[in-house]
Amino acid sequence: MDAATHGSAPRPLGLLAELTHRCPLACPYCSNPLALEGRTDELDTATWARVFREAAGLGVLQVHLSGGEPAARRDLVEITQAAHDASLYTNLITSAVGVTDKLLGGLSDAGLDHVQISIQDSEAESADHIAGYKGAFKRKQALAAQVTALKIPLTVNAVMHRANIDRIGEMVDLALALGATRVEIAHAQYYGWALKNRGALMPTAEQVARSTVAVEALRAKYHGAIVIDAVVPDYHARYPKACVGGWGRRSLNVTPSGKVLPCHAAETLPGLEFWNVREHSLADIWDNAPSFMAFRGTDWMQEPCRSCARREVDFGGCRCQAFALTGDARATDPVCHLSPHHAHVGELAGVQEDAPYTYRR
Amino acid sequence: MTDVPVARTVSPDARPRLPRGVRLVHNEAQGGWVLLAPERVFKADPIAAEIVKRCTGEASVDAIVDDLAATFNAPRERILADVTAMLAGLADKKLLEL
Numbered sequence: 001m002d003a004a005t006h007g008s009a010p011r012p013l014g015l016l017a018e019l020t021h022r023c024p025l026a027c028p029y030c031s032n033p034l035a036l037e038g039r040t041d042e043l044d045t046a047t048w049a050r051v052f053r054e055a056a057g058l059g060v061l062q063v064h065l066s067g068g069e070p071a072a073r074r075d076l077v078e079i080t081q082a083a084h085d086a087s088l089y090t091n092l093i094t095s096a097v098g099v100t101d102k103l104l105g106g107l108s109d110a111g112l113d114h115v116q117i118s119i120q121d122s123e124a125e126s127a128d129h130i131a132g133y134k135g136a137f138k139r140k141q142a143l144a145a146q147v148t149a150l151k152i153p154l155t156v157n158a159v160m161h162r163a164n165i166d167r168i169g170e171m172v173d174l175a176l177a178l179g180a181t182r183v184e185i186a187h188a189q190y191y192g193w194a195l196k197n198r199g200a201l202m203p204t205a206e207q208v209a210r211s212t213v214a215v216e217a218l219r220a221k222y223h224g225a226i227v228i229d230a231v232v233p234d235y236h237a238r239y240p241k242a243c244v245g246g247w248g249r250r251s252l253n254v255t256p257s258g259k260v261l262p263c264h265a266a267e268t269l270p271g272l273e274f275w276n277v278r279e280h281s282l283a284d285i286w287d288n289a290p291s292f293m294a295f296r297g298t299d300w301m302q303e304p305c306r307s308c309a310r311r312e313v314d315f316g317g318c319r320c321q322a323f324a325l326t327g328d329a330r331a332t333d334p335v336c337h338l339s340p341h342h343a344h345v346g347e348l349a350g351v352q353e354d355a356p357y358t359y360r361r
Numbered sequence: 362m363t364d365v366p367v368a369r370t371v372s373p374d375a376r377p378r379l380p381r382g383v384r385l386v387h388n389e390a391q392g393g394w395v396l397l398a399p400e401r402v403f404k405a406d407p408i409a410a411e412i413v414k415r416c417t418g419e420a421s422v423d424a425i426v427d428d429l430a431a432t433f434n435a436p437r438e439r440i441l442a443d444v445t446a447m448l449a450g451l452a453d454k455k456l457l458e459l
Contacts, residue, residue, distance in 0.1 A: 011390045013402050059390025061402055089384065089397040114382045114399040153382035153399050153455075181455040182399055224369060224453045 010296075011059030012286065014251040015088075016264065017048065019065060019079065021256050022072040024097045026132030027120065028357035029159055029194035029201060031264050032068065041257040045075045047277065049082035051254060054282035062089040068256070071098035077106040084111030091116060093157075096143040097136055104143070108150045115147045116155040116184075121163070122170035130163065132359045141178065148179035155182040160211070160233075161201035162352060168214045176226050183226055185215060187233030191265040191320055193360045199353030208236045235349040239310065240317025240333035247295035247319060252286065260285045262292055265320040269329050295319050295329075302330055304338045369449040371422060375459045377448055378418030383456050385413045398456050412444055416457060422448065 021036040043051075052063060063083045070076055071094060083090045091114045092107065117140050121127035127137040147154045156175035160168065168185060175183040188194045188201045203211075215230045222228065231241065244251050244263045253261040258277040266272060275289040286292060294300065298311050305316040316322070317333020325334045325348075326341050334341035379385070384397045385405065394410035396403040405413060411432075415425045426444055430437040451457035 013391070059388065061386070061388060061391065061395060061397055062400070064400075087386075091400060113384070113397075116400070151381050153380065155399050227455055 010246075010249040012055075012250055012252050013059070013061050015052075015055045015060045015063045016251065016253040017051070017063055017065050017079075017083075018067060018253065018255050018264070019048070019070045019076070020068040020072050023067055023069040023095060023360075024072075024133055025069070025095045025136060026359035026361055027118075027130060027159070027193075028132075028197040028359055029161065029188040030360040031189070031192060031194075032360065033192055033265070033267055034196070037256045042073075043254075043256065043258045043277070045078050045082070047258065048079050049086075051258075051277050051282060052083045052086040052088055054277075056086040056088055058283050058286060060088065062091060064091045064093055066093040069095050069098055071103060076103065077110050080107050080112055081110040089113050094118070094143075095131070095136065096140040097133065099143055101146055104146050104150065108152060112152060114153050114155065115143075116157050117144055117147070118157045118159065119171070119174065120159070122167050122174045126163065130357075132357075144178040144180070153182075154178065154180045155184060156180045157184045157186055159186050159188055160203070161188040162203045162207065163201075165203045165207045165211050168211050169218060172218050172222065172226070172228060176222065181226060183228055185211075185228065185230035187231070189234060191268065191324070193358070195324065196358050198348070199351050200355050200357055202235070202349060202352050203233065204352060205236065205349065208233060234321070234335050235345050237335050238337045240314050240321075240335040242314040243318035243321075243333075246312075246315040248286070248292040249296065249315075252282075252292075260289065260291075262295070263318075263320065266291060268320050269323055300330055302332070304336075305332050308338070369452060371445045371448050371452075371459060373421065373423040373426075375422050375448075376418050376420065377416040377422065377425075377452075378458050379413070379416055379456070380458050385410065396456065398454075403456075408443070409447060412447055413451075416448075418458075 020042055021032050022039060065080060070092060080090055090112050092112055093116045096117050119140055120130040124137040128134050144154060156178060158171045172183055190198050194201060215228065219228050248262050253264050254277060259274045260277060261274060272294055273290040275285045301311060301316055305311050317335055319329050322331045322333045323329040332339040334345050336342065382399055385394060386397060387394055394405040396405050396413060415428060426437060426441045430440045448457060452459050
């Protein structure tokens, strides 16, 4: 079986539901925007239920219940139940803080299919320092035990950066000990908060090289025991990532206030018009919203993307990264070695600053 | 190193089943059968779907092969090889319990 792909008429597979931007943690690489949306602007339960039904009708198969910390919402069980009732595969992406035994039991009864817990480091003190929350590490271990006791499959998400990248082996061992069947080695991606903290997070080239060797050895050692998903960190790669599987092609993101984005950082791009689920159906937004049309397909491309053999492999990389590093959202993602700006990425990858983190607050 | 296959034996008496968090669904918009798993979606071709549909935890591998050989009027040995290879591959990806 192959990973599902689409032909000329793309239908989204996944919906990232940012239920809230509220979160007890303060990780300096948070993917939420710098301008966080407030509680009073959040969609209500009934609107989320409608969004899930519309998503299923559009072809979406999986919903990722995320945030912020989704457990900050008191109606998380009802929201999960609504997604399940719409026949969606439900995935809870959580910091673990605020997910009590009782809440997890309710989520399990509501049909929750999978849980992903973020873990900041394999050492408690460092993990709590990165999360900006004392006791977070301990709480994550307790929730992992409760998840596996209920036989819900568990993924550990490990965001890697200069402070913890030398402990990839320990992180995978920890994930295995917690009963996870999958671990994501997710290198920090430099948008929003992580861009603010780039110098403090950036690993050295030597660290990246060692981690690549370590991941290969871990995959061989644990073949069949745990699935290890890992990619080369952006700034150290030769080709760009196929960001969100191609713009407006496989996934969409609904913010706490109902704005629908092609990717979670899309609001950093200038001049894009985002539509809201309060005013439009999800299908109308997917097919017609100017933000989704902007970079869908390949017609928007410039050289060297336009004539590149990989234009439908990586879709020119990431639009937000292209804009952040070149000032032109239509440019080739400068992570690509074919970009005229690629040397600049190499220079940035060489900048390590031992400054204190600017925490997400 | 990741491409080195690790021999996983599939016993004819095993009763394969999908674990919690893995589901086979039919979806028109996505063009057929898909296997939903933690943060992954796999397109299942018709043959794969026929095999996975029978992984209920009740039927043994032997019984599944007999059933498929009869249903599709195909040589049992070839079906056995196909089924065994597919089940081992799914188990390695944590998509199946043997």
